[in-house]
Amino acid sequence: MLRINNLHARIGKKSILNGIDLEINPGEVHAIMGPNGSGKSTLASVIAGKEEYEVRQGQIVFESEDIAELSADERAHKGIFLSFQYPVEIPGVTVTNFIKTALNQMQKAKGEKDMPANEMLKRIREKSEMLEIDRKFLSRSLNEGFSGGEKKRNEIFQMAMLEPKLAILDETDSGLDIDALRIVANGVNKLKSKDNATLVITHYQRLLDYIIPDFVHVLYDGKIVKSGGKELAFKLEEEGYDWIKKEVNQNV
């Protein structure tokens, strides 16, 4: 589904990704872990199409098409979704109006008509119930004054509404208490199918207790330096990142 070859990216003059290789197939859950500043969030943003980053080298191939030149909205239309670490507050637009707008733009990109109002409402009801979201919450301004947990739940709600093929969850566990974490993880698990894939980006192993990864990759200094199964996440939780740094430095 997603194949990243030798990806180099920088912002301004600062090189952040230094040769990433990653392959994700339908039905799989991948986790990317790594210390602060290793390039995790940059990788998420580059896949989603943030224009501030300049892709210097390499390819991002999504469903056999190189998407490196596509805009963020075009990538969204192809089925890529990014759950933000820090969702942006947009006063003046309600959650409902926002999601309706997004869904109808997706429909339009597919050459389809707006979703009928009753179908839209039904879907909003189903997905908000799944994520235990209060109806009142939907008529509030997007992310404005939301708690950390509400923001993340709202991200997963948008994901549920848009039904992406590839969902990238950037530090979705940060700022969540244990109950919110459980609800969010449950939501993600319910949305999983054999046809879609999930890329979880996290600093801690905690989220991976709830969303079980098939593969764990360790990102360090803009490169994937180690890949393994979910046991790798446990080792990182117990031993921290120092042994990885040591290993990398020895190889240098």
Added chain:
Amino acid sequence: MELKEKLLSSFIAFENQDSSDSLFLNELRGEAIKNFETSGFPSKKDEAWKYTSLRSVLKQNYSLFPKSEHSIEYRDVQSFFVNDIDTYKIVFIDGKYAAHLSQTTHEGIDVCLMSAALSQSKYQVVIENYFNKIAAKHGLNALNTAFCSEGAYIHIKKNKVSKRPIQIIHFSTGKEPALLLQPRNLIVVDENAQVQILERHQSLTKNPTLTNSVTEIFAAKRAQVDYYKIQDDKLEASLIDNTFIDQNQESHVAVHTFSFGGRLTRNNLNFYQNGVRIESTLKGLTIIGQKQHVDHNTLVHHIAPNCESHQDYKGVFSDNAIGVFNGKVVVEKEAQKTNAFQANNNLLVNDRATINTKPQLEIFADDVKCSHGCTIGQLNENAMFYLRTRGIPEKEAKALLMYAFANNVLESVKIPQLKKSINKLVAKKLGVNIGFDL
């Protein structure tokens, strides 16, 4: 002939023609024309007009007194009214009262014509107590006082609440090649009385119109006034709005100004607080493009303790549009515990648009809360990226963010039908058509 000379020389004819004027009014007019002769039109040399030049607007050869009444049909202008509620209407066509489009009343409240109030003896006491009492006495205001003959006269008597909002609408038909209009409104709201008023100036053709309007509003003790100005005129129409508000203790007055149209729009909005525990609200939303120019010049004068003023002006400027905000707040020594808030936030959509913003605070009291802030910005890049990752393309994402930015000025609009119609107008101006309920 220059417009000033033309005006001065036509004053004599005007004075002789209008014989119904009282002695009181005749004296006022005589004094006003002298003042105008001395002060003339404001120029860029005046500090308050530094960023707004009237020169090109004054160059037109305006007709001062339209010759005949030009009738228009309701169905042709229906869209300029707020229709889905019961309202009183005071409608003018080329400066003349249009009875067939209006609905006035004298039941408990007076909603009628300035010409009637100026000429009939039963209004004499009110006129002599209030007319031209707070309007400035020079320049454009003097010019209006000298020539004004028509406008709205609204008097809400003690403890009365006008159940219907009042719409004041001025149409210009363009039958004259260029037209100067000088409407004059007097609004007196007695103790504990309430009223909601909408004002609109609408040109119906491409012929230039210049409106120099003066409105005086008196809010007595505990009175409540909500005033909405809808400025969405044609690109050939210019408006100078001079509004003066006198507030007595515990009164609440809010003025919302929506400036979306016109060539040059200047809003001189002056609040004078004359009592304790008064609230004044000034809100403005400006969305302009092309070569449009909108200038908000506000004054809030606090003289007594425990009063509040809230100013919130927002602007979205594109193309070669120019915006000006000059907001002055004066807090006199006696006005302790004043809470004065002022904000002016602007979005420049491209790099040819201009905004000049100047907050001015003069505070002589020591126990007050006064804040002011202005921002000039572009759209937030992170917000753009966020919207685009949800599949919303660049153009629509920009429009949605501008809509969001503008939207919160509408929150304090108290007439739901008006709110809805302005909301639609905002969406239209910003090109938001991305399928959500407004």
